[in-house]
Amino acid sequence: MLCGVSDQWIPCDIDPALHPLVSARLRRGPVRLTVDGTSTLGHLVESVGVPLTEVGVLLADGAPVPASHLPSPAEHVAVRAVSRPQQVPGAPLRFLLDVHLGTLARRLRLLGVDAAYDSVDAGDPALAARSAAERRVLLSRDRGLLQRREPWAGAYVYSHRPEEQVRDVLGRFRPQLRPWTRCTACNGTLREAGADEVHEALEGGTRRSYEVFARCTACGKVYWRGAHFARLDAMVREAVAEFGAVPPG
Structure with a gap:
């Protein structure tokens, strides 16, 4: 051909x-x-x-x-x-995901990986420019976007399935995992918060049922070990078992 x-x-x-x-x-x-x-x-x-x-x-x-x-x-x-794990110059390793990879962005954040993402489509030129300005690896399933010359670095995400996408990115780049340290909503960092401090953000049942909380330092979102924790914890444990994590402290 x-x-x-x-x-x-x-x-x-x-x-x-x-x-x-x-x-x-x-x-x-x-x-x-x-x-x-x-x-x-x-x-x-x-x-x-x-x-x-x-x-x-x-x-x-x-x-x-x-x-x-x-x-x-x-x-x-x-x-x-490219060989795996792929070595990317510079530190720390940070990512930028296009508008179609929202679930992947949230799962990377859950693992403590710096994953910038905006649900509003900024367009290819803006994404490419942000990758260059912030020195972020641009993740996308759009080959045309990755063929642009502006991005600092990029990678094609091969699968449609979020669980396979996570393994693909972790296996290729081996970013440091710090589970439960990032806000899944905005990518900000989390810090521990007392019940009194987050009282206004909680419903009565939540205030009575939980004692351990975290709050995003960027957007203020409050987190606790609610109904979905077991499922998310299993996801985190699976990733850590395969790719390792940075010890706390």
């Missing part, structure tokens, strides 16, 4: 882990990239559906080359997926 109209093409060996990203029309056989003397290898790889955020190494005749490499018709190129 050909990408483009030129009759000069090169075979492209794409890592099996990246096959789900390849355009559907190109999945029925070996991928071939058109070469025209001006298109870079990075551009050609993205033209078949694979964002460079998902590429670990580009090879030309077995040797690593940059995305700016201009391939020739005599070359054989290969695309290797």
